[in-house]
Amino acid sequence: MSRTGFIQNELDLKLLVLYIMDRAVAPITFLQLLDLALCDAGVDYFSLTEAVNHLTETEHLSLNGELYSITEKGRRNIEICQSSLPYSVRLRCDENLVKLNDTLMRQAQVQTGLQPNEDGTCTVRLYLADEAGPLMELKLISPSLAQGQTLTSKFQQSPEAIYHEIMALLVRHSQEESDSSSEQEA
Structure with a gap:
């Protein structure tokens, strides 16, 4: 055939x-x-x-x-x-x-990892990159493996939004510190 x-x-x-x-x-x-x-x-x-x-x-x-x-x-x-x-x-x-x-x-570009620790906590790794290279690599301690799995799942759903929220929080905090130090100098 x-x-x-x-x-x-x-x-x-x-x-x-x-x-x-x-x-x-x-x-x-x-x-x-x-x-x-x-x-x-x-x-x-x-x-x-x-x-x-x-x-x-x-x-x-x-x-x-x-x-x-x-x-x-x-x-x-x-x-x-x-x-x-x-x-x-x-x-x-x-x-x-x-x-x-x-x-x-x-x-x-979007990677996550979980590493259980001896004390019952777990280390959560969140990684985000773009075409130019890494943008963020964050390691957190989660109180449990279940919560660590939730964190990795949420990160994989919208990593860019989480990255932007972290950046906005850091910029906002930096601006507040700058504003308060300017007020103290005056």
Whole structure:
């Protein structure tokens, strides 16, 4: 039975995988790769599994835990061969990658962590960055793990608003100190 879609053989599938991995802004899971690769009717789960395993064995991809990333060898090969992929497949991949890359960048920019302490408290880490680099890294002691989880959840919902509130509070406090010292001098 002949395949439908533009991806017709193992080489096409490997090129598709390398194309996707080269454009992902961070390492991704197999399921994320599968979701992106299903942009063509010629792709199926089992063939993709074989292609990814082979690319990992030949060191075109690396696997760290559950996350795949492209190696320099893979980047060199896809740079040379990407024009072999049909334009329509590349276009669909690029469209699908926009949403995933936004999610991956957001995960890199907004991070939280919890570390239970021996006394029953927990250390909460809140981190916010933008394209230029880190904006804020805050560590707090929470009285319990449950409250720490609440803090991290709230931070992940609106990290920018929390950052702006902290900045406004610090600026307001600084202005009040400046105003009170000016009054004392007069």
